[in-house]
Amino acid sequence: MKAMWLVEPGRFELRDQPAYEFEADQVLVRIAYAGICPWDVRVYLGKKNVPLPRLMGHEASGIVTQVGKDVDHIRVGQRVAPDFIVKCGVCLNCRRGRANKCSNPRFPNGAYAEYAVLPHQNIHLLENATTSFESAAFMEPLACVFRGQKMLRLVPGETELVIGAGPIGLMHLQIARLFGARVMVADVLPERLALARQLGAHAILDNSNGDLKRAVMDWTNGCGADAAVVTVAASPVVLQAAECLGDGGRLNIFAGIYPVAPLPIDPNLIHYKELVLTGSADSTSQDMHAALHLIETGQVRVEELISHRLPLQQLPEGFEIVSKQQGLKVMIEIGGNLSP
Ligand SMILES: [Zn+2]
Ligand SMILES: [Zn+2]
Structure with a gap:
């Protein structure tokens, strides 16, 4: 089988390797x-x-071609979305329902290959025959978004500010709407804001002039946002989001920020406005299940988020596209629309 390994930073190698034992x-x-x-x-x-070399790829869909002899609830030919992080199931975090923070996770070889082998617990079955493989490949990122939105504890009618209208921000927008929020989406790229509008943003805010607080205050009648999520990896934007919140506002720092940059936040802002600051990272099997259901029932639209479709051989080109922030989700077509 063919597999695209990252052998060192900036360099992939397409390898032809023996089929997996399982x-x-x-x-x-x-x-x-x-x-x-x-x-x-x-x-x-x-x-x-x-550690490199590494076979990455954790947002995928496919079809079951073989099952181990002890697996009785999955059949050959079933359409699936695999979860590519194997949690230990026994650490303190796994035991207390925080398996996304499992202290002993394993990372099996990923999806930038013709096949993957995973424990049966990591396989989520598609239920709807009309769900496209492309949309099912969004299960993992949508699960992370779903987890982040749950932390904001929205009540119907509240307002939320989503900063960043990339694929992740556009999924936050849709989940926030499902929780009943009126959603403002801020970005600096007009084409991303236009898509946010199409996907249901109640307001789109051009963040290129930097006066986001004024725009948010205007739109919320001077109250500030009830919730905000930062999907861009920049410390100053986290501060900007905090300043857009109203009393009792909640903020989710969704993106990891590298290189690490400390945040000079005024504690009085948190104290007097009773702000709640949260982060969220990765997702649990329950989040994955919920995300796949939202995709399969059409409650979240993900296919519009795909800007490029490339074959496995062009994976390096796809990585260049994402690193230069050209377009939105780059989807790698490996087996394509497989049939059982
Ligand atoms: Zn664990
Ligand atoms: Zn991901």
């Missing part, structure tokens, strides 16, 4: 599509220290 409780999946995640791009750019 164990009694594992499932072999032929990969249909795999999306490029900004996390992968940070590894590619050498901004994240992980």
Whole structure:
């Protein structure tokens, strides 16, 4: 099988390797599509220290081609979305429902390959025959977004500010709407704001002049936003978001920020306005399940977020596109629209 390994920062190598062996409780999946995640791009750019070579790709869909002998609830030919982080299931965080923060996770070989092998617990089955493989490949990023939005504890009718209208911000917009919020989306790129409008933003705010606070105050009759999420990796933007919040406002810092940059925040802002600052990272199996359901029922639209479709051989080109922030989600077509 073909697999695209990252051998050193900035350099991929397409390898032809033997088919995977698999164990009694594992499932072999032929990969249909795999999306490029900004996390992968940070590894590619050498901004994240992980052991190389590595076969990445954790936003994928595919079809089951073999199952281990102890697996009885998954059949060959089923359409699936795999979860590419194997949680230990026994650490304190796994035991208390925070498996996204498992202290002993394993990272099996990823989806930038023709096949992947995973434990049966990591396989989410598609229920709807009309769900496209491309949209199912959004399960993982949408699960992270869903988790982040839950932390904002929205009540219907509240206002939320989403900063950044990339694929992640545009998913936040849609989940916030499902929680009943009126959503403002801020970005500096007009084409991204136009898509935010199409996907249901109640207001789009041009953040290129830097006076976001005034725009938010205008739109909320001087109250400030009830909730805000920062999807761009920049410390000053976190501060900007905090200043846009009203009394009792909640802020989610959704993007990891590298290089690390401390935040000079005025504690009185938090104290007097009773702000709640949160972060969220990764997702649990429950978040994945919920996300896939939202995709399958059409409650969240993800196909519009795809700007490029490339074959596996052109994965390096896809990484360049994402690192230069050209376009939105880059989808790698591996098996394509496989049929059972
Ligand atoms: Zn991802
Ligand atoms: Zn664990």
